[in-house]
Amino acid sequence: MSAQSLPHIAATQRRLFKINPVYLLVVALILAIVVMNPAFGEPTGYMNYLKRVTALAILSGGALYVIVSGGFDLSVGSMMTLTVIGSSMLASNDPNSTYWIIPLMLGMGLIVGLINGLVVSYLKVPSLIATLGMMITLNGVAFMWSGGAPRGYLPDTFRFFGRYNITDIPVISLLPVAVICLVVFGVILWWGMHRTNFGRMLHAVGDNQQAARLAGVPVERVRISAFVISSLTAVLAGVILGGRAGVSVNIGSGFELQAITAAVIGGAQLLGGRGSVPATIAGALALEAIFTLLNLLGLAQPVRLVVQGLILIGAVAFATYQRKRAGR
Amino acid sequence: MTDTPLPAPGRRFRFERHASTILLLAAVTIYIALIVIMGQTRFLTLDNLVAILGRSITLGITAIGQTFAILVASIDLSVASLISAAAVVTSVVMNGDPAMMLPAVLAVLALGVVVGLVNGLVITKLEVNPLIATLGMSLIIQGVLSYYYNNFAGNVPVEFQIFAYGSVGIVPFSLVFMFVLAGCAWFVLRFTRFGSDVYSVGGNRDAARLAGIKTDRVAIGAHMICSLCAAIAGIYLASRLRSGAPWIGAEGVYDLESIAVVVIGGTVLAGGRGGIWGTIAGVIIFSLIDSIFNVAGVDAFVKQVLRGIIIVAAVAFYAARSKRPVA
Structure with missing residues (x-):
């Protein structure tokens, strides 16, 4: 059913002839932004845009693992919030604390992902309910931890990943650390999804769980791993977002839906079996570009929600229509 | 609570049929036990x-x-x-004027019908996954609502507060x-006929279609x-709060909680099995849990964590x- 399951040569040939429309969309949107605001063409303009998009791009790359495996992870936004709040509570303004806080947070992400995966795989709770429950729980934990109002701020060593720019670089003049993170984690996620056995099993499980099981895929382990990856990327996204935007109690809320939207724009198939990491990251770029455009047009924040809702429905409807026309 | 009898040949104990009753009795027992132990009779x-x-x-x-x-x-x-939107529309259209009570209620009910119709059309005709379709609808409603209102807006006349008080x-x-x-x-x-059609469609859509x-x-x-009921819930909430605000629905987590209550009531998420009285039992279980927390004096944030769990x-x-695969 999916192109990935075809032999490699056939797959590359097909890909050459059929470019995922999301890439064209990104190019078109960015051209539109440059036309409306020429300053965007300067390094500070587009680098800031990339810096803004990094957290979402990494997050949606991770969320794609769960989507391809045939589930949803709605707990990622609250995991980001918990990461930011927890880090600021633990750091207590000590710059040396970053070195153990980030691993600790990743450990927490691992546990949350494991719980999500175990609940979905073994207790057979639909992932939507399981992760929504986790979302409520984690938000509650974040509130409990901070007592309702966050205290303290994140030390500069922690904020390094989200905020710091490397300056004095030829040609592009400045390079935010966040963009390096985007490239590094993007490549890792791409490699895991499209170049490993695990990625192939992930697609198989999402496409047809029964068939995958009969073919010898350890279905439970694969699904649990997908949730773990998703939670881990949520922690990374939280570190970068916290670094860029600072501490607030609902910093991560809404990101879970944006991640799903980005994956859907990138052509991922909900309920599994199909999806590409680069296209999803392009989907995140497109979504952020749309938000930037809305800002340039002077439209207020709530319009974002409306547009996001329309895109979400539109993209899924479009994908269904295409699939039906292709007779699959 | 967990010691369900093994399915004996002949007269089988249908666990699913009685689960909501069992849970309800368990919740009542815990509540009464807690009250007796704490001596707060x-x-x-x-x-x-x-x-x-x-x-x-x-x-x-x-x-x-x-x-x-x-x-x-x-x-x-x-x-x-939709609950938020219904509450805000109710209080804004009424705006303290008893004469506007009927038009406001009609407007909100119409809103409910339209939202439900759009949801249904998008799901059936465009074949969009219902989760995504209604999630998108939720974003759209919330966006439109918070574009126009960002605080309590309008107010409900005293005559209308009778509905809640x-x-x-x-x-x-x-x-x-x-x-x-519920009746x-x-x-x-x-x-x-619509009722039995609902069960057939939920049980097996293709078979239902082939059956005409x-x-x-x-x-x-x-x-x-579904949307009509949410709209009515919004009207009630406006009457109780005396005014509507764009966040009251999201704050109550009514989307997740209503689903949880339905499932606790024994209605199967995959469709086709379940009923209203189970849902009502689920609602009572939830309010009992809330009361248990209150009697035990659980902190608000801890309460949220426990609720999720x-x-x-x-x-x-x-x-x-259930042996069915899950999404």
């Missing part, structure tokens, strides 16, 4: 019982609608923002209303009922037995 009065039930009217009305959506193997995540003896009108609504829903599901049922129409109808545990309680 003043909570064991009829007044208090009515008060416990009265706190979950909004959830109850929403869940009655959600039952329909889930029975046709769909789901509605747009109820929370008036009572017959000690029983509030709203509680009577909820049970009447109507039960009647529709049990005795009408207009499956799309049934699904759209179920979504319209209980919802997942309750769904797991049913889901672990």
Whole structure:
């Protein structure tokens, strides 16, 4: 059913002839932004845009693992919030604390992902309910931890990943650390999804769980791993977002839906079996570009929600229509 | 609670059929035990019982609608923002003027019908996954609403507050209303053709279509009922809060809670099995849990954490037995 399951040569040939429309969309949107605001063409303009998009791009790359495996992870936004709040509570303004806080947070992400995966795989709770429950729980934990109002701020060593720019670089003049993170984690996620056995099993499980099981895929382990990856990327996204935007109690809320939207724009198939990491990251770029455009047009924040809702429905409807026309 | 008898040949104990009753009895037992242990027997009065039930009217009305959506193997995540929208429209249109009560209610009901219709059409005709379709709808409603309002807007005339505050003896009108609504829903599901169609479509859509049922129409109808109930819940909330604000639905987490309540009531998420009285039992269980927390003096944030865990545990309680694959 999916192109990935075809032999490699056939797959590359097909890909050459059929470019995922999301890439064209990104190019078109960015051209539109440059036309409306020429300053965007300067390094500070587009680098800031990339810096803004990094957290979402990494997050949606991770969320794609769960989507391809045939589930949803709605707990990622609250995991980001918990990461930011927890880090600021633990750091207590000590710059040396970053070195153990980030691993600790990743450990927490691992546990949350494991719980999500175990609940979905073994207790057979639909992932939507399981992760929504986790979302409520984690938000509650974040509130409990901070007592309702966050205290303290994140030390500069922690904020390094989200905020710091490397300056004095030829040609592009400045390079935010966040963009390096985007490239590094993007490549890792791409490699895991499209170049490993695990990625192939992930697609198989999402496409047809029964068939995958009969073919010898350890279905439970694969699904649990997908949730773990998703939670881990949520922690990374939280570190970068916290670094860029600072501490607030609902910093991560809404990101879970944006991640799903980005994956859907990138052509991922909900309920599994199909999806590409680069296209999803392009989907995140497109979504952020749309938000930037809305800002340039002077439209207020709530319009974002409306547009996001329309895109979400539109993209899924479009994908269904295409699939039906292709007779699959 | 967990020692279910093994299925004996002949007379089999149908666990699924009685699970909501068992859970309800368990919740009641825990509640009474807690009160007796804490020596706070003043909570064991009829007044208090009515008060416990009265706190979950909004959830109850929403869940009655959600039952329909889930029975046709769909789901509605747009109820929370629709509740906010309905409450705001109610209070803004009324704006303290008793003469505007009827137009406001009609406007909100129309809003509910339209939202349900759009949800149903997008799900059946465009074949968009119901989760995504209603999630998108939720974003759209919330966006439009917060574009125009960012605080409590309008106010509800005193005459209309009777809906939430008036009572017959000690029983509030709203509680009577909820049970009447549940009765109507039960009647529709049990005795009408639409009701049996809902079960057929939820049980097996293809078989239902081959049997000559207009499956799309049934699904759209179920979504319209669901949105209509959410709209009514919004009207009630406006009457109780005396005004509407764009966040009251999301704050109550009515989308997730209504789904959880329906599932705890024994309606299967995959559709086709379940009923209204289970949902009502689920609502009562939830308000009992709330009361248990209150009596035990649990901190608000801890309460939230426990709530998330209980919802997942309750769904797991049913889901672990089903052999169907899950999404």
